[in-house]
Amino acid sequence: MSRFTRRTFNRSLGATVALGALALPGSAPFAAGTKAQVVVVGGGFGGATAAKYIKRFDPSISVTLVEPSTHFITCPFSNTVIGGLNTIDYITQNYDALKKMGVEVVHDLVAHIDGAKKQVKLTRGGTIAFDRCVVSPGIDFRWEKIEGLDASTAGTIPHAWKAGPQTLLLRKQLEAMPNGGTFIISPPVNPFRCPPGPGERISLVASYFKKAKPKSKIVVLDPKKKFSKQGLFKEGWAKLYPGMINYHNVDNDGVVRRVDPKTMTLHTDFGKYKGDVVNFIPSQRAGKIAQVSGLTDNTEWCPIDQQTFESRLVPGVHVIGDSSIASPMPKSGFAASTQAKVCAEAVVNLLKGRMPGTPKFVNTCYSLVDENYGISVAMVYGYEGGKIIKIKGSGGLSPSGADANFHQKEANYARGWYESISNDIWG
Amino acid sequence: MKSFVIPAAVVGITVAGLLTGPAQADMASGAVLANTCFSCHGTDGKSVGDMPTIAGKKESFIAKKLKGFKMGSEDSTVMKRIAKGFTDAEIAAIAKFFAKN
Incomplete structure (x- = not known):
């Protein structure tokens, strides 16, 4: 019809x-x-x-x-595009299969x-x-929560937290950045889309810097006390990118109060941080x-x-x-x-x-710390007393101190997950 | 298309009765339990990436594997964390679903 x-x-x-x-x-x-x-x-x-x-x-x-949109560009695996591991085509899906099975798609x-x-x-x-x-x-995005930024400044200071042109913009800025430059990333307060996403983005930008511009630095200004998979990310960063990442949390001047897109400066309670490339992810x-x-x-x-x-x-x-x-x-x-x-x-x-x-649910979030270094967190959820609950004893993080073989497997499974889930949904 | 809704009550009574005693009336349907596996193992268990394919495997093999992950006798990266979230009756329903579809 x-x-x-x-x-x-x-x-x-x-x-x-x-x-x-x-x-x-x-x-x-x-x-x-x-x-x-x-x-x-x-x-x-x-x-x-x-x-x-x-x-x-x-x-x-x-x-x-x-x-x-006629095409859907996925946030999962968009960090691999930002880090230069994949092109945007890898994360671009369409609605042909849904139409074929009888879903009417109205753009x-x-x-x-x-x-x-x-x-x-x-x-x-x-x-x-x-x-x-x-x-x-x-x-x-709750742009009103941050002084100096709004939807119009995203062309200068991308959020890249909805994949598409923003993903490509951040990639282009990182490619244009000189060796020895500073990349500043500011993750949002809870709750927000993809809790381990900022950690993975930091990792894959660090991976790109290590290969292409090794004198560069990453400054993280995080308004939270801790972040998803923190122990596993920090273990990976110490092994793969020693000295490159400077992480400020809420107890260490991590809260950004104001951003000046003209000078690419982020103002915190006690200091100011100037970046060559700035990725500010607003609260949501x-x-x-x-x-x-x-x-x-x-x-x-x-x-x-x-x-x-x-x-x-x-x-x-x-x-x-x-x-x-x-x-x-x-x-x-x-x-x-x-x-x-x-x-x-x-x-x-x-x-x-x-x-x-x-109801019964599963969630597994894979993150890449590097192309061949994956980590994960999983949980099984049930339904009890009118509420979604975590099933006790299930889920949890990849073990800390795991060997290279384990991380290689989890990196392969991260890609396997992306390919299976995108095919399950759009294929 | 073949209908793949397995009545929860049937699975609950026949399988749970054998394995864990009383049937759980409020157990999720076989379809809901198995559908969530598709996110990693592909639609109907036909993996398109590095995850093992479940489609075409025998019911007893799938149940044995999942119980092995749950008890820790099968080595894995993430499946031991996931299998612990399912009762033996749910594992049986998942195995049945994949074997029948």
Whole structure:
């Protein structure tokens, strides 16, 4: 069915669907001949997985994925592009496979999700009706929390925390930097997307410097006390990049108060740090569509029922991935994808008038300290007393003091993970 | 497409009954348990990278491997950390899922 026909059709049906939902509140099963409609907002790790797995669970459900871009550039493995190990092509995915399995992909930006009318409004005009909506909008930046920076300064001081042109910009700046230059990186406060991401970025920039401009230095200004996989990263840095990385945490003047993009200077409580290349990663909140559609609470993230990922604020709309409050799960691509599979099963069960099942999740975050030096953290999550819980005794970090063979294996598995998960979602 | 939703109750009763005593009514479905493996081991267990492929392996082999990781008798990098998060009944359901799909 063409996009135009579908939208026109939905517009005329919208009132009927809304009435139906009123008459049979909650998990009303669909009568024979009536096709349940799901709209998925966002085509990243969460959204694309949800669209695919709803179709896998029940091909009779009509699934429309709304995503502005025709190609999706993944944050996972974008540090390998910044470090010069891969080109951007390696991390560029598309929606051909989803279309082939019957997902209707609409390249537009959702302007608003109306939970009462059960429809999404598109920026270029028109609406799409849904019986259930799954939203996976990633993150938005809290620019207001840092003096001197906003979206317009990202062309000078990239965040590179949404992959794409920002990834390439940071790579270009590092390539242009002279040998002996200073790279400053400032990670955000918790919670934020990909907790081990800054550590991996520091590592792969250090790896590039070691090969291409060995006199260069890296200064880290981190407003936190500690960071993900800290012990494993520091062990790797001492072995591979001795003396190159100067790490300031909250107790050592790591909090940046103001940034001057003109002079490339970061001002802290006690000093100022001038860089040749500066990567400031702002503090974060739920993606914009979640904010404007009433899905966020005063934490600026989205409260959800942790069994079904249905919003606690807007019934019929499910929020997965970085935007959702799924703690103790981290905000990672792996977590978003495993949440999407649980949510997909719940959505299908609810549309069929069945009880949603019990969730179970896994998250494994691999990081590269160097091309052939991988580390990982893993955790298995269950569901108890209405909450996602860590399964006691499971998970944890790679062992400290492991040999080169172990780290080589974990680097190979990091690539194996990326190739399998991206193929599972977009392939 | 072949339906791959294994009713949780069936798996729970038949498998959990044999291995760990009483059935767990609130166990995740075989599909949900196995789907999360796909993130590393590929869709339906067909790995496209360095992780071992699970597809095509026998149910008894998969269950034995996972229990070996859990007990520490099988060497691994990350699987010993992950297998510890699953009950014997869940391991049996995962093995059954992969063997049947």
